[in-house]
Amino acid sequence: MLSCGGFSYEKIIVENLKYKYPDTDQLALNDVSFEVEEGEVIGIVGQNSAGKSSLCLALTGLIPHFFNGAYGGKVLIDGIEVKTSTITDLSQKAGLVFDNPFTQMTASKYTVYDEIAFGLENIGVSREEMIERVDWSLKMMGIENIKDKNPFDLSGGQMQRVAIASVIAMRPEILVLDEPTSQLDPQASEEVFRVIQQLSQEGITIVIAEHKMEKLASFTDRILLLYEGKQIDFDTPQKVFSRDDLHDYGVVPPIFTTYCKAMGMKNKKTNTYPVTLAEVSSLLGGENNEWNKS
Amino acid sequence: MNGIKVENISFSYTEGQPVLSNIDVHFRQESTAIIGQNGAGKTTFVKLLKGLLKPATGNIYVNGMNTQEYTVAQLAKQIGLVFQNPNDQIFKHTVIEEVMFGPKNIGQSTEEARQNSLLALEKIGIVHEADKNPYDLSLSDRKLVSIASILAMKPPIIIFDEPTMGQDYLGKERLKKIMKDLRAEGVLVLSIIHDMDFVAETFERTIVMNQGKIVLDGPTREVFSHEQLIRDVYLELPHATQLGKQLGLKQTFLTVDELINFNRKKQ
Numbered sequence: 001m002l003s004c005g006g007f008s009y010e011k012i013i014v015e016n017l018k019y020k021y022p023d024t025d026q027l028a029l030n031d032v033s034f035e036v037e038e039g040e041v042i043g044i045v046g047q048n049s050a051g052k053s054s055l056c057l058a059l060t061g062l063i064p065h066f067f068n069g070a071y072g073g074k075v076l077i078d079g080i081e082v083k084t085s086t087i088t089d090l091s092q093k094a095g096l097v098f099d100n101p102f103t104q105m106t107a108s109k110y111t112v113y114d115e116i117a118f119g120l121e122n123i124g125v126s127r128e129e130m131i132e133r134v135d136w137s138l139k140m141m142g143i144e145n146i147k148d149k150n151p152f153d154l155s156g157g158q159m160q161r162v163a164i165a166s167v168i169a170m171r172p173e174i175l176v177l178d179e180p181t182s183q184l185d186p187q188a189s190e191e192v193f194r195v196i197q198q199l200s201q202e203g204i205t206i207v208i209a210e211h212k213m214e215k216l217a218s219f220t221d222r223i224l225l226l227y228e229g230k231q232i233d234f235d236t237p238q239k240v241f242s243r244d245d246l247h248d249y250g251v252v253p254p255i256f257t258t259y260c261k262a263m264g265m266k267n268k269k270t271n272t273y274p275v276t277l278a279e280v281s282s283l284l285g286g287e288n289n290e291w292n293k294s
Numbered sequence: 295m296n297g298i299k300v301e302n303i304s305f306s307y308t309e310g311q312p313v314l315s316n317i318d319v320h321f322r323q324e325s326t327a328i329i330g331q332n333g334a335g336k337t338t339f340v341k342l343l344k345g346l347l348k349p350a351t352g353n354i355y356v357n358g359m360n361t362q363e364y365t366v367a368q369l370a371k372q373i374g375l376v377f378q379n380p381n382d383q384i385f386k387h388t389v390i391e392e393v394m395f396g397p398k399n400i401g402q403s404t405e406e407a408r409q410n411s412l413l414a415l416e417k418i419g420i421v422h423e424a425d426k427n428p429y430d431l432s433l434s435d436r437k438l439v440s441i442a443s444i445l446a447m448k449p450p451i452i453i454f455d456e457p458t459m460g461q462d463y464l465g466k467e468r469l470k471k472i473m474k475d476l477r478a479e480g481v482l483v484l485s486i487i488h489d490m491d492f493v494a495e496t497f498e499r500t501i502v503m504n505q506g507k508i509v510l511d512g513p514t515r516e517v518f519s520h521e522q523l524i525r526d527v528y529l530e531l532p533h534a535t536q537l538g539k540q541l542g543l544k545q546t547f548l549t550v551d552e553l554i555n556f557n558r559k560k561q
Contacts, residue, residue: 047462048434099460100433102381156378156456157332182459183378185331185488187528211462214533252463255491255533255550262554277533277540284541 011174011205012036012059016073019054019063028054030229031073036207036222041200043216043237044209046226047250052209053099055226056178058082059207061090078173092123095172097164099179099209104163105151112154113138113147116166123170137165140195142188156183164192168199175199177208181215193219214254217241217275225249238272238279256280296357296450296482297322298343298373303352305342313338314506317352325473325483327493327514330503331528336486337378339503340453343484344375357450371400374444378455378486380428380436389415389431389439390424396447407446414445419468434460445472452476454485458492470496494518494532494548502527519546 012035019029029051036042044052057063061082064071075082078093098104109115116137120130138144141161146154151162160183167175177196181189193215200206210216216223216237223240225233227249233240240246241253242261252258253275260266260273265283267274274280298321305314314335328336341347342354345361354361357372374396377383386392390411397407415421418438423431428439437460444452454473458466466489473483473496487493493500493514500517502510504527510517518524518535531539538547547553 047464048432048460053432100379100381102379155332155337179460183332183456183488185528186490186530188332189488190530211460250462250464256537258550259534259537259553262550263557277536280537281540 009038010035010076011038011040011078012207013074013076014059015075017055017058017075018070018072019058020070021054021067022069024069027229029058032226032229032231033073034224034231034234036205038205039200039203040222041196041206041208041220043220043223044207044226045211045213045216045223045240045251049228050226050250051229052226053178054229055224056096056176056207056209059174059176060094060096061085061087062096091119091170093172094174094176095167095170097167097175097177097180099182101156101159101163101183104166105159107152110150111148112143112151112162115151115162116169119166119170133169133171137169140168140198141165142191157185157188160184161188161192164195168195172204174205174207177206179209179211181210181212189215213241213252214256214276217254217257225251236272237275238267238270241275242272296480297355298357298451298482298484299353299355300343301353301355303342303349303354305338305347305350307338312506314342317506317508319501319508319511321482321484323477323480323482324498325477325496326485326499326501327497328484328486328501328503329488329490329493329529334503334527335506336503337455340375340455340484340486343453344373345369346375367399370396370447370449372449373451373453374447374449375453376441376444376455376457378459380433380440383440383443384428384436387427388425389420389428392428392439393443393446396443400447402447410446410448411442414442417445417472418442419465432460434462434465437461438465441469441472450480451482452484454483454487456487457485458487458489466492490518490530490532491534494534502529515546515548518548 014032014034017029017032018027020027044055046052058075065087106118109118116134117130138147141164143161146158164180181192196206197219220237223237225240232249241257246253256277257273257275274283300317300319302316302318304312306312330336342349345366348362356369384392386395393411394407397410415424418441420435420438428436457469476483497514500514501508510523518531521531524531534547534550534553538553
């Protein structure tokens with residue numbers, strides 16, 4: 001499969017990926033295959049230990065280059081094969097936001113500002129551009145007010161935003177986020193998803209593992225459903241969340257979908273249930289729209 | 295009866311920058327959620343309740359003990375706090391040793407501590423990981439270890455800081471059950487939490503904090519009927535509440551089951 005600069009081509013290709021951590025007997029990823037186009041936003045869902053974090057690590061090369069273990073199949077990131085490449089090369093293409101922001105902090109910088117500049121220093125970006133990119137990241141994440149603080153004096157939610165800022169400052173073509181909003185308040189989570197939306201509109205390809213189904217339903221193009229390392233489905237949020245067997249995989253759909261399923265409110269054209277409040281509203285034919293106006 | 299009485303307290307880390315001001319509240323039996331934007335002062339507040347910090351002015355009584363007059367160790371039998379970041383709490387080489395550490399420190403015998411710890415791990419669903427190194431576990435399981443460590447101490451008051459962080463559907467359901475069981479056993483359960491759906495489904499009382507003050511305090515259903523105020527403090531309504539409004543219903547719904555039952559009866 002050759003990918004070359006068309007309008008939309010496969011930014012990520014995963015082919016029969018299998019992976020097992022050292023000293024374990026179960027495959028963490030078991031025959032996963034999917035392709036993602038440039039600028040798409042993909043949500044990974046599944047219960048804990050389904051393989052979400054492992055897949056995030058595999059897309060950014062930490063599997064197999066940092067974690068070792070048994071590896072089979074192929075992952076291509078913007079045409080580069082992960083297995084035969086290095087983390088250094090991959091880090092210029094794909095950025096990873098860890099699930100624990102603590103893990104992301106370098107512990108070698110005394111201010112949030114320098115922490116965010118760390119990655120840029122390592123790839124030899126000019127001073128002017130560095131300042132421009134750090135300021136842009138601070139602004140995107142709404143954390144200009146804490147730029148002079150020590151990263152380890154921050155609250156969990158603030159640190160999580162610094163972690164995301166430090167990765168987007170690198171302007172990766174592919175951004176992989178592992179539960180990036182787990183410690184954020186509702187509005188801050190919403191803001192992170194809006195930033196993700198904006199970045200995808202700028203052509204950045206995004207993969208995000210999350211438990212917040214309502215957010216994924218609103219902000220992703222397609223959902224990858226994993227269970228015990230296996231790929232169960234890869235389709236639109238409407239199709240995946242309408243599955244009758246979703247519960248068997250330890251996943252519940254957005255509350256809006258649960259309600260519509262119970263009430264038999266199906267979109268007859270697509271044969272799927274609504275996944276967002278807006279879709280419920282349009283299914284009701286725009287009635288009871290008081291709430292939207294306020 | 296277990297309770298925490300907070301009498302008009304104020305607190306600041308740096309002089310002239312109050313983190314909490316004039317907080318006056320009484321926690322009795324109801325399970326209570328503490329919600330608010332990042333930086334509202336929630337974690338500082340629970341650290342004061344636990345006695346890790348002392349108020350600059352005012353007093354806090356934990357089961358009658360003034361936190362100003364007792365050490366954290368003396369208060370530890372009365373009140374347990376599960377930290378937001380499990381890494382702040384975990385330091386032993388195996389899960390079981392980690393969970394037994396607290397119980398042994400408040401005077402449980404080794405055997406008693408082991409039994410309570412295994413029971414707590416069982417309850418939280420990770421007893422099969424008892425002999426593993428906590429740092430070989432995922433972040434979400436490490437969070438469960440930190441919760442089990444507090445449960446095993448059996449304090450009459452337990453405070454959780456973001457217990458659902460990183461938990462999947464089953465993990466959240468299990469936590470919900472644990473909190474409801476604790477409540478039924480007479481344990482006073484308080485929790486800082488950002489997951490509004492979980493708040494709506496689990497807690498009887500909800501306290502909304504903003505900029506170091508309590509701006510709303512009442513039964514959870516009543517609190518979530520104040521839509522504008524909830525938005526003004528950068529929170530959002532539970533999804534079921536949003537859906538109820540979208541459907542044009544006047545009542546405040548807290549769970550999707552309530553909505554389904556209500557509309558089925560109507561049909």
